Amino acid sequence: MKPVPIDQQQALVSRLMQACGGSYSPETRRKYYISGPQWAAAYQGQGLFYAPTRPAIGFEDVIRKYAGIGIGYWTTHDTDVIPTEGLGRDQQFEIVARLLKALSENGLQCSMVTTETFYHAVWAASPAAEAPAVREYAKFRVRNTVEIGHELGAGFAVYWPGSLGYYVQGAIDEMDTLRWYAEALNAACDRDIEVAGKKGRPTLKHCLEAKPFEPQAEILLPTSDAMLAFIGSGLLTHPEMVGLNPEYLHELMWGAAPRAALARALLAGKLFHFDINDGYRLKHDVDIGVGLVNPLDWLNVLVLLRSHGYNGPFNLDFKPPRTTSQFGVFEVSFPTAVDRFITLWEMAGEVISDPIIQEATDALKAGGSSGDGAGDPHDAEAIAKANHELLTLHELIAHRLVQILLGLHRGRVFSIGR
Template sequence: MSAFAPPRSKKARSSGSHGSGNEFFKGIEKIEYKPGAGADEVMVFKHYNASEVINGRTMQDWLRFSVCFWHTFRGVGSDPFGFPTIQRPWEDGTDSMENAKQRLRAAFEFFTKLGIKYWTFHDRDIAPEGQTLEETNSNLDEITDLAKELMEQTGVKLLWNTCNLFAHPRYMNGAMTNPDAHVVAYAAAQIKKGLEIGKKLNAENFVFWGGREGYFTILNTDIRSELDHMASVLRMVVEYKKKIGFTGQLLIEPKPKEPSRHQYDYDAMTVIAFLHSYGLQEHFKINVEPNHTTLAGHPYEHDVVMASVCGMLGSIDSNTGSPDLGWDTDQFPMDVKNTTMVMKTVLEQGGLAPGGLNFDAKVRRESTHLNDMFISHIGAMDSFARGLRNAVKIAEEGILMKMVQERYASFESGVGAKIAKGSSTLEECEDFIKKYGDPEPHSGHQEMYESVLNHYV
């Protein structure tokens, strides 16, 4: 998840209102499933068949894809070293309410033609910020009235919404962890409105990403106070969520760094430890972004697996990055081995609902054609469809599972069973070693496991 850039001042090409029957994506029909399509046929699904039933559920139910609004409809192709390269035909060069509504109508046309059932947004993505909190909230109310209307017309649902607590200058030293209580109070007020909007649009989740909840230097930072203050705000969130009857799942999205030098939500285990430390573990789950996982120095699937085995995997921001670059590139996930590992975990935990696979990804800054918006999502959706099929086959054949079970077979009886149950003692372990002597090393067969996985991919 990252901040969006403002639209360029250049006058956009004219495009009609979706409400008046005109199209923003002229010449593009609804994307169809076409198995066996050729390599150069990129505007069709070759593997993603939404209605196909796999393991008792449709592929659409297993994958629960979502389009993110900030990258897809606010992204302009800029990066830390280059100016914007993308100018969309629905942009008029302003951040006006009129343009915000036009942008929203374009988005729902895109969702419909792509055949996707969920979307996600930040509060500041969809509505311009006003001069006062009251004006800002009024803008949000007006825009979400239109969003609700478009959702009802199209059947597209809100996977989650979130608050942008990192882009505005007021948050340069953090939001919930800011050293100024005035800023913390503003962040809390912004979150309050975000929860209300989530309830209004029947959001299935609500996400917190602490883009600046961290530090650049410990010298000016009271870490314990900042963690305490963040926990205090999150407790307010739990109370207000219950007060207004919002039923969405609360999620925290880990990231180790960028924009801060160090962020308090470093990785899944760090967030889980934080939640347990402050007694919040019953109220929050984890929204894993694999690009953030690799920034933390872990393998792609690491946080997905760790969150899942701890019963805390709530949703996945499905993207990837280029570890050789060393920053968050938010690319579309096209590596089938990665999607296979993710879907293996999702399958093992019985699905992601009410979470999903949100494409927190952006087209490359040189991918400026409208078709690229579709091709990127289609390719990623096909990659996850292939990953799902691979994961199902892995589970059905059970070879990997049997290999792992055999590796841990010593914990099924004797001293191993007692250790596993937590009923053994140090004295018993000592007696066991005195009787049986030193253990013999057993191969981990890493290359064999990797070879078996490659058989399915």
């Protein structure tokens, strides 16, 4: 192939994208509770060791692009759209008015707001720093975000305390830090109750997001399980208002099974919101698009969530690769991420209703029998023997899941030349 001229490259991408097939219409995509973050679409490809590869893009353009794709919900940090110095001032009110106009004109809803408590220099020692002024400022920020959320019609507020930790041992008192962080969450919930009452709206669902490492060397609330313990610690004045926003990759980063972490959150009644992406176990936070690395695991995750009635948002918290252009972000990255999620979600429905998996699961739950009907319930050897052959169904179920993922259950086979 000859080198492709610059003015023909976008057309090539679009033609090959169309040739891929398997896309859903914007109308179909809007039927799913999928949200697009401002920060994900506006990510310029920058990082600790590399420069941006894409130009900046404002929220009006992001919202318009999401609408065209069929993403029906939009999420944001406070400072993704409002400069830090404008928070709580006239500039905030002007920008919120523009946001409401853009959302309305494009038929989107704001589903979630979150407070940036990690980037600005004021958070160098975390939002629960020793200095009282920092902690009071943190309370102002989370209260203010609650107010923004109500103005925009959001239902969720997320908190990622990424800087809640330390670089060097002995620098902080962990007990104090956790208590101080709880004070900020209590301030947010108290303001939420007040604002919701005045506006006649439900209170927000407040969601804690864990991450095992980065940006601090040691993190005080590194996992979803740690967050559950924190919620139940007695430090929160409204623990019923506070739940989790697990992120798929954040669970992988410390070697956990995301499905197991989600199951524990479901059991606790605390799975409020879910950030979806993909990546590699025990690696840093690469934020790859959903299903590009672990499609089988993702299928299993969605089987769990469908089976147990999760009906919250799926937030596309991933970073389009640095190699993808601004055009490609909205032509390839976001449409394909949405379509992979929808396909995996519908596959999960097939798994749940699959007769082979159903029969195998029913047999395992029924257990085995020695046939004489009078087995000794305390005879370990007899119980093991009675169930021995049934346990092979575990591997059979796993094989059937792969068949469904690859389309083999519908007769797809490959003809191999002899």
